[in-house]
Amino acid sequence: MPSYWIAVLVGSVAVYSWKLLGYLVPKRIANNQEVVIFAGKLTIALLAALTAVQTFVAGHQLVIDSRLAAIGVAAILYWRKAPFIVAVAAAAAAAALLRHFLGWP
Amino acid sequence: MSVGVGLATGLYGFSFGALATAAGFSIWQTQVLSLLMYSGGSQFATVGVIAASGPAGILPAIISAWLLGIRNGFYALRLNSVLSVTGLVKVFASQLTIDESNAVSASQENPKDAKLGFWLTGAAVFVFWNLFTLLGALLGSVLGDPSIWGLDAAAAAAFLGLVWPRLRNLQSNLIAILAIVFTLALVPALPSGIPVIIGAPTAVGIIYALKRTPLAKYLQVKNDA
Numbered sequence: 001m002p003s004y005w006i007a008v009l010v011g012s013v014a015v016y017s018w019k020l021l022g023y024l025v026p027k028r029i030a031n032n033q034e035v036v037i038f039a040g041k042l043t044i045a046l047l048a049a050l051t052a053v054q055t056f057v058a059g060h061q062l063v064i065d066s067r068l069a070a071i072g073v074a075a076i077l078y079w080r081k082a083p084f085i086v087a088v089a090a091a092a093a094a095a096a097l098l099r100h101f102l103g104w105p
Numbered sequence: 106m107s108v109g110v111g112l113a114t115g116l117y118g119f120s121f122g123a124l125a126t127a128a129g130f131s132i133w134q135t136q137v138l139s140l141l142m143y144s145g146g147s148q149f150a151t152v153g154v155i156a157a158s159g160p161a162g163i164l165p166a167i168i169s170a171w172l173l174g175i176r177n178g179f180y181a182l183r184l185n186s187v188l189s190v191t192g193l194v195k196v197f198a199s200q201l202t203i204d205e206s207n208a209v210s211a212s213q214e215n216p217k218d219a220k221l222g223f224w225l226t227g228a229a230v231f232v233f234w235n236l237f238t239l240l241g242a243l244l245g246s247v248l249g250d251p252s253i254w255g256l257d258a259a260a261a262a263a264f265l266g267l268v269w270p271r272l273r274n275l276q277s278n279l280i281a282i283l284a285i286v287f288t289l290a291l292v293p294a295l296p297s298g299i300p301v302i303i304g305a306p307t308a309v310g311i312i313y314a315l316k317r318t319p320l321a322k323y324l325q326v327k328n329d330a
Contacts, residue, residue: 003160003163004129004130004131004134004155004160004163005134006163006167007151007155007162007163007166007167008130008134008137008138008141008142008151009137009141010167011138011142011147011151011166011167011170011171012137012138012141012142013141014167014170014171014174015142015143015144015147015170015171015173015174015177016141016142016174016199016200017171018171018174018175018177018178018181019174019177019178019180019181019199019200019202020181020195020196020199021178021181022177022178022179022180022181022182022184022185022199022202023181023184023185023190023195023198023199023202024195025182025185027185027186029182035179035182036179036182036183038309039175039176039178039179040176040271041277041280041309041312042172042175042176042305042306042309043146043173043175043176043271044268044271044272044277044280044281044284045280045281045283045284045304045305045306045308045309046146046150046169046172046173046284046301046305047146047173047264047267047268047271047281048268048280048281048282048284048285048305049284049285049287049288049300049301049304049305049308050149050150050153050169050264050301051261051264051265051268051285052284052285052288052289053153053157053288053289053292053300053301054153054157054257054260054261054264055261056289056292057157057289057292059297060292060293060297061292061293062289062292062293066255066258067257067258067261070255070258070259070261070262071258071261071262071265073262074261074262074265074266075265078265078266078269083113083116084113084116084117084120084263084266085116085117085119085120087262087265087266088120088259088262088263088266089120089259090262091255091258091259091261091262092254092255092256092258092259092262093255094255094258095252095255095257095258095259096253096254096255097255099252099253099255100253
């Protein structure tokens with residue numbers, strides 16, 4: 001799908017632009033703690049929002065399906081300090097099994 | 106230390122590769138994301154938004170990735186003083202400026218180790234991240250319908266894993282909850298991908314507004330970052 005190249009290339013340039021910008025800003029502006037704190041907050045908000053969308057959204061509707069049970073499994077594993085890859089794989093397995101054996105959406 | 110961090114991070118790359126090809130990206134597109142974008146959160150956002158919205162999600166995907174990339178800019182501000190790089194080296198240092206290389210560099214005692222930690226970690230993560238992306242992409246491309254394999258749920262779990270270590274106090278939890286509430290409330294009304302890029306900044310704005318009220322004392326944290 002060639003149109004996805006736009007997302008890949010423009011997105012990459014957009015993400016890189018922040019990185020390079022950081023090295024070009026004069027050092028006296030660079031030592032402002034407030035901006036670092038702001039970036040930390042925005043990162044948490046974006047990642048939390050993306051988690052919720054990926055869990056509850058189907059098209060333009062909010063739904064409860066196998067993904068909620070799967071993210072519950074992942075949350076327990078993260079809480080028990082399981083590695084990222086283990087929690088992600090367990091969530092996938094939970095959703096796949098619920099769909100296959102119980103017919104959940 | 107750098108190789109350990111590189112290997113551990115590389116394993117996320119496997120999930121990224123599988124999710125990206127399952128979402129409709131080609132193996133080449135997936136690999137170019139890991140080579141050029143090279144920032145886990147932004148890459149997962151690109152793939153997650155496109156997986157949910159298809160081609161209509163291209164612009165929201167770019168904006169989400171861009172907003173998530175802001176923090177790399179702040180790492181770069183810090184690293185510019187630490188690395189004292191110039192010219193073409195800045196171009197490479199920029200590309201390797203990510204969560205892990207900054208974190209390892211910041212945890213070193215003396216300036217020499219701080220420099221070395223950045224370059225070694227940045228390079229190790231880059232190599233492993235790209236290698237595992239390729240392996241994941243090859244697997245994802247033969248799986249077919251992603252939901253049969255629970256890959257949609259895997260994407261949700263991946264975002265949860267990225268935000269989990271950052272939820273360390275009442276304030277960060279409150280930011281996360283507000284971002285979720287605002288975003289989900291906007292879902293029925295707005296095009297796909299847009300709720301996140303409005304909902305999340307709104308949540309941060311509310312937190313700054315609350316800090317100007319008497320409630321501020323409940324939001325104080327020791328290491329506010």
